[in-house]
Amino acid sequence: MSGLRSWVARRLLFGVVQTVAVVLLVFALTEALPGDAAVALAGDQPDPERIAAIREAMELDRPAHERLADWAAGLPHGDFGTSLASGRPVSTYITDGFGPTLLLAALTVALLVPVGVGLGVLAARHEGKLVDRLVSSVTLGVYAVPEFAFGVLLITVFALRLGWLPPTAVGYGTDLLAHPAALVLPVLVLLSRPVCSLARLVRAGMIDALASPYAAQARRYGVPGARVRYGHALPNAIAPAAQQLARTIDWLLCGVIVVEALYVIPGLGTVLMNAVAERDVPVVQGLAVVFGVTTVVLNLGADLVARRFAPRAEVAA
């Protein structure tokens, strides 16, 4: 038990280090501007007034470590600084975009696990047969396709040719739940890559687990097939998949940014892209911290879950 406890402690500590690293990195990357940051951020409108305003707003006259300390001290209280473009606090940008993004992510994850695991188990049960070959080829093919290309083709087919679904969420505002039809394509596109990766991993894990000595032994004892499959083999197949699930958070995040841009959904991804276009550094920094810390926490959670399912597995810490 002490081994497990020390492992959990090490893993938690590593999570803290990662969080600190994300905060430092976000600050350092935007700090690494060549030349005068205020001039560079003014971009297309380099008039002295605007440059002075940016210098004032970002307090560029103070040394970098002081600004970092102030900024980092505010983060735990939800104080992310103020926007350069509008002067509003960055936290209001985050709360504005939070709803639609959370809805998209929650729907995707809620569908991802049953669909991915289901497809993987289905393929594994029919290993080598037509169903398996079909599922394997399709998941392998779709796995690497960028969301924007896939999404735009879906719009063409389902909105343009067939007219079944609205092409974008324009005009629906943030209340997307009231317009479920507008959510179908975005969620479908968001699911495409993670489902493929999850299904492939579950399939491989299931085939290994079903061929293992303990599964054979359980069958010899007369344990029913379904129980061997879902009670014994599946948990072992899910352990590596749970970690992959955490890595797909990275993809989901990339996916959310692209999907929101493609379907014009006013979520965090859209806020981020607008801020990038306007060079609104405090907003970009705030969102990057939110996204980065979310990734760290979810990775941590997935490692703990993987450890729970298959305690003997070597989990990186």
Next chain:
Amino acid sequence: MRHRFALGALIVGVPLALALLGPLFAGDPGPRAPSFTLGGGHWLGTDFVGRDVWWQVLLGGRSVVLIALAATVLAYLVALPVGLAGALTHRTWLEELLMRPLDVLLAVPSLLMILLVASVFTPGAVGLALLVALVNIPDAARIVHAAAAEAASRPAVEALRMQGETWWRTAVGYVGRSVARTLAADAGVRLTGVLYLVATAAFLGVGVEPDAADWAVMVDRNRTGLFVQPWAVVVPALLIVALTMGGNLLVDAVLEKRKRT
């Protein structure tokens, strides 16, 4: 598995040939026509500023393919020495110093990192290749390190060392050659991942001119005319899908074959 190889090669062949050979056949751009029209001597119609879509398609694949290749090579140029040094050194602190920061960096989502940099300065094509390489270094170095650490712990390495062979001969001649197989497999998988990232970044406007002849940019810019002139969006989107899908099928088939032999 042979049919998967043939299928992958077939699917990836069309966009790859267009990307690499297209610029040779593109010829003269011709005069501009009204935007988003069909016909009028334009086989695939015109785009958002009235340029011929087919001409843009011929030119638009090269940047994606070349940036992806360059980024993959660049990532390994850094990851290989770092991973090998980490695996071969006898000083634990040096190994930790080389590898631990990379573990920490793995936590940062790759597209987020690219967008962060794009918010403070505008990277060109070279900048995009560097950025994509940068976000791939941690993972690539980890794989090099893991493969090399396994090879470096073999008795053969100990024997080479006792014979007084040079570090270079041990590191490159033996360990380097032992990990080549694993790396070839990883390089194939990484290339498809890089291709995804380069195309997505270009779609979001990072590393490309807003009116560039680039498949991903074409999809983005011509979306406004999707209902009038779908070809300007559908053709480049299909080419990107074929490139990434076929590439992945091909890499998988090759890896499967190697595993068996």
